[in-house]
Amino acid sequence: MKYLMLKHYRGAPEAVNDHPMHEWSPDEIDAHIRYMDEFADRLRESGEYVGGEALAPEGMWVRYDGEGRPPKTDGPFAETKDLIAGWMIIDVDSEERAIELAGELSAAPGFGGRPIHEWLELRPFFTRLESVTEA
Amino acid sequence: MEVGATVDSELVRGLVPDVLAGLIRRGADFARAEDAVQEALIAALDGWPTSPPDDPRAWLSTVAWRRFVDTTRSEAARRSREERVGARAPAGVARSSDDTLELYALCAHPALTPSSAVALTLRAVGGLTTRQIADAYLVPESTMAQRIARAKRVIADTGFAGPGDLGTMMHTLYLVFNEGYAGDVDLAAEAIRLTRQLSAMVDEPEVRGLLALMLLHHARQPARIVDGRLVPLDEQDRSRWDRAAIAEGVVILTAALERDRLGPYQAQAAIAALHADAERADETDWTQIVEWYDELRRFGDHPIVLLNRAVAVGEAHGPDAGLVALDAVAPTVPRRAAVAARLHERRGDLDLAAGLYEEAATAAPNELERAHQLKQASRVHAQLRRS
Numbered sequence: 001m002k003y004l005m006l007k008h009y010r011g012a013p014e015a016v017n018d019h020p021m022h023e024w025s026p027d028e029i030d031a032h033i034r035y036m037d038e039f040a041d042r043l044r045e046s047g048e049y050v051g052g053e054a055l056a057p058e059g060m061w062v063r064y065d066g067e068g069r070p071p072k073t074d075g076p077f078a079e080t081k082d083l084i085a086g087w088m089i090i091d092v093d094s095e096e097r098a099i100e101l102a103g104e105l106s107a108a109p110g111f112g113g114r115p116i117h118e119w120l121e122l123r124p125f126f127t128r129l130e131s132v133t134e135a
Numbered sequence: 136m137e138v139g140a141t142v143d144s145e146l147v148r149g150l151v152p153d154v155l156a157g158l159i160r161r162g163a164d165f166a167r168a169e170d171a172v173q174e175a176l177i178a179a180l181d182g183w184p185t186s187p188p189d190d191p192r193a194w195l196s197t198v199a200w201r202r203f204v205d206t207t208r209s210e211a212a213r214r215s216r217e218e219r220v221g222a223r224a225p226a227g228v229a230r231s232s233d234d235t236l237e238l239y240a241l242c243a244h245p246a247l248t249p250s251s252a253v254a255l256t257l258r259a260v261g262g263l264t265t266r267q268i269a270d271a272y273l274v275p276e277s278t279m280a281q282r283i284a285r286a287k288r289v290i291a292d293t294g295f296a297g298p299g300d301l302g303t304m305m306h307t308l309y310l311v312f313n314e315g316y317a318g319d320v321d322l323a324a325e326a327i328r329l330t331r332q333l334s335a336m337v338d339e340p341e342v343r344g345l346l347a348l349m350l351l352h353h354a355r356q357p358a359r360i361v362d363g364r365l366v367p368l369d370e371q372d373r374s375r376w377d378r379a380a381i382a383e384g385v386v387i388l389t390a391a392l393e394r395d396r397l398g399p400y401q402a403q404a405a406i407a408a409l410h411a412d413a414e415r416a417d418e419t420d421w422t423q424i425v426e427w428y429d430e431l432r433r434f435g436d437h438p439i440v441l442l443n444r445a446v447a448v449g450e451a452h453g454p455d456a457g458l459v460a461l462d463a464v465a466p467t468v469p470r471r472a473a474v475a476a477r478l479h480e481r482r483g484d485l486d487l488a489a490g491l492y493e494e495a496a497t498a499a500p501n502e503l504e505r506a507h508q509l510k511q512a513s514r515v516h517a518q519l520r521r522s
Contacts, residue, residue: 002273047251047282050274091274093248126501129360130313131323132352132403133470133504134368134443 002050002091003098005105006121009057011082016117017110024111035108043090043101052088089125098122142183145328147191151176151262152332154195156234163203165241166287169259171203177264232336235260239333243307245300246293251286252307253314258283260332261325271320304333305345305400312349316356323353334387343391344401350384351407353377365503369416381411402431421451438468446474454481472498473508480515485522489515 021029043049058076065072088105092098102120110116151172158168175198179191188194242256254272257263263271269279312326330346358375359366366372388404406427413419428444441464449457457478464471476491492512499505 044278045281045285047254047278047280047285049278091250091272091278093250126499126505128315129365129501129503131315131356132313132348134446 001093001095001098001127002089002125003102004121004123004125005088005090005098005102006123007085007087007105007118008121009083009085010080011084012119012121015110015119017112017114018116018118019111021110028109028111028113031109031113036105039105039108040088048090048092048097048101050089050091052086054086055084057083057085095124098124142180142187144180147176147179147183147195148262149328150192150195152235152238152260154192154199155259156238157196158199158203160234161200163200163207164291166291167206168199168203169287171199171206173258173264174202175199176262180264235332236336239304239329239336240300241290243300243304244290244293245303246289247286249307249310251282251289252303253310254279254282255286256307256329257311257325261329263320263325267320271314271322301337301339301342305330305342308333309345309349309400312352323349323356327353340391340394340396341398341400343387344398344404347384347388347391348400348404348407350380350387351404351411354380354384354411360503363503365507367507368410371416373414373416376411381408384408385411397430399431399434402427402434406431419450421447425451436463438464442468442471442474445478449474449478449481454478458482469498469500470495470504473504476508476511485515485519489519 024032040049040052060076061074062071090098090101092101099122102122106118106120107115108118110118154175155168155172158171159165163171172195175195178198179195183191238260239256242259243252247255250272254268257268257271258265265280265283266276268283269276272279308326308330311329312323314322316323327346327349330342330349334342334346354377355368355371357377358371358373361372384404385408388401388408391401392405406424409420409424409427424447425444428440428447431440432444442461445457445460445464448460458475461471461475461478464474472491473495476488476495479491480488489512492508492515496505496508496512499508
């Protein structure tokens with residue numbers, strides 16, 4: 001079963017070790033990135049990794065604006081409450097395993113080299129319709 | 136190359152477990168032999184369209200053995216060892232289905248996670264390529280390759296003794312079947328093929344029951360999803376059901392039941408057979424289906440069994456009885472709200488039903504069911520507005 005792990009710039013409940021990244025030392029930033037890379041490598045090795053990317057903080061809103069007109073764009077808005085920083089998709093055998101992995105990712109070191117304890121959003125994917133659902 | 140475009144890929148796949156068992160008999164270890172067979176398989180799918188061999192089995196065996204010897208030699212060279220495994224091939228041992236059965240057991244080893252057992256079974260016994268398996272499960276090929284490599288390490292560490300656990304073999308095949316149609320591989324059809332093979336090797340009523348269950352459910356697929364919409368059992372166009380598959384499933388099941396060693400797969404197949412037996416939905420023998428659910432409960436009060444039993448009780452004895460049966464089902468069980476909604480709608484409690492259909496849509500595990508439940512909610516809301 002597949003899960004999406006979402007990391008937020010904004011919008012998640014406050015982390016335990018909550019400091020903006022520009023306050024971290026360069027070594028702490030390196031250590032953080034290394035932790036994330038090694039985490040992904042471990043998942044590749046265990047055969048549970050599907051994909052992941054980090055996202056730029058600034059984007060825009062886009063919507064259809066009617067026949068024959070170009071799409072309407074707006075933003076970015078500084079006040080957007082929910083801002084996603086990155087995502088990782090995992091394919092695991094159970095919800096317990098997904099929670100375990102999200103917990104590990106949330107332990108990534110941050111300010112002072114201590115775990116960030118950041119809240120990650122864990123969302124299951126829709127599955128395929130199974131061959132047997134009603135009997 | 137498009138797999139199967141010019142090569143009979145099912146024929147090639149059917150040879151895989153036999154060829155693999157042959158390599159192991161000649162002294163190869165499972166992990167390396169399995170890699171070698173996979174390489175030979177890919178070479179076959181690649182080369183056979185232009186130069187088909189006279190004897191496909193011999194071709195695969197020869198190429199796989201050569202790959203195995205090459206790999207082992209280069210590894211041995213790397214480690215500065217003087218191993219010449221190729222020399223110790225005791226050829227000419229008679230083929231036996233026991234070897235293939237042992238492969239089934241190995242691939243569904245109880246020490247493996249379900250997803251690893253599925254992947255390894257599809258590759259080593261099913262003869263699918265890593266890429267096909269990766270495509271079917273929508274993961275990168277490298278991830279699937281790792282999953283398989285890891286599974287083989289687990290088996291190598293755990294070792295293999297005894298006849299194997301038929302229960303995990305059947306469960307693994309059931310999981311493959313339930314994944315349905317995915318990518319360029321029909322996993323349900325593949326599961327049926329492998330279960331048929333297993334059923335030919337072991338004289339066990341439950342394996343026959345599993346095969347019958349798969350055939351009977353697979354027969355309904357053409358009527359179950361139409362134009363991307365999920366059609367519930369009672370609304371399906373039963374003329375679209377695959378009558379040949381149903382007939383085969385019923386024959387297999389009947390013979391299995393006569394052995395008088397009932398198991399959960401046989402009981403589920405019996406329920407599926409009763410549905411198949413009804414030409415129209417309102418001719419379904421729900422009383423007998425309830426009895427089969429009571430048989431099924433003897434093997435454990437699985438929440439899904441209790442939920443489906445509540446459906447059957449509702450149909451056989453009315454929605455009030457169905458709701459009483461539903462009390463035994465925990466609120467967290469998937470699809471419970473959908474069943475409750477239907478029972479309350481039949482009692483005429485449309486307000487409650489509408490809310491429950493919405494709940495069912497939110498709890499739906501896939502898009503097809505979500506859309507279906509949303510339409511139910513919308514239908515009942517419209518009814519409420521009119522009244």
